[in-house]
Amino acid sequence: EAGVTQSPTHLIKTRGQQATLRCSPISGHTSVYWYQQALGLGLQFLLWYDEGEERNRGNFPPRFSGRQFPNYSSELNVNALELEDSALYLCASSGGPGAGEQFFGPGTRLTVL
């Protein structure tokens, strides 16, 4: 069974640009979560989508947004990039709102110059 996949693996942008990150969950999983992990720091919760709806978001500015598609894949958009947005962005999926175990993808390394 394929795990969570993310693309691209690496992304280099300059300040002020927009970045789009993509995630495909495990087959059958309806919930997708996005996390930011800055170098040497813990996981910071960004967004949670389930059944195409945004269910919760973390303490991040509105320039972090996303969506979930009918096939449950998801996209994270970061507008007006700032240097401090440089981080590993992790996507996880679970079987739904009641399923606690989250399974993570390999991440997208975003570097903002």
Added chain:
Amino acid sequence: EDQVTQSPEALRLQEGESSSLNCSYTVSGLRGLFWYRQDPGKGPEFLFTLYSAGEEKEKERLKATLTKKESFLHITAPKPEDSATYLCAVQAHSGGYQKVTFGTGTKLQVIP
């Protein structure tokens, strides 16, 4: 507010030297506690789920236990390949949905 605290922040062991990592939590209505392993630059790898006090799970050299206030990840006779950051997370019922809160992790280094 749900809180998850892991200790120590970092742990350095000699190969074969057994030890334990701690995860203490403060949540209303624990639904589950999860352990993950994360290698540098990679996504966390799911290890265990614990649901109730007294429960234990084992996988190779790792054993996870749960009490009402904390969980321990015991590492028996560790090997260098066990070096990683170990994350703990708790699931609790919050505002009509299940919320998962992660700790900041324990960075384990096993020296040959």
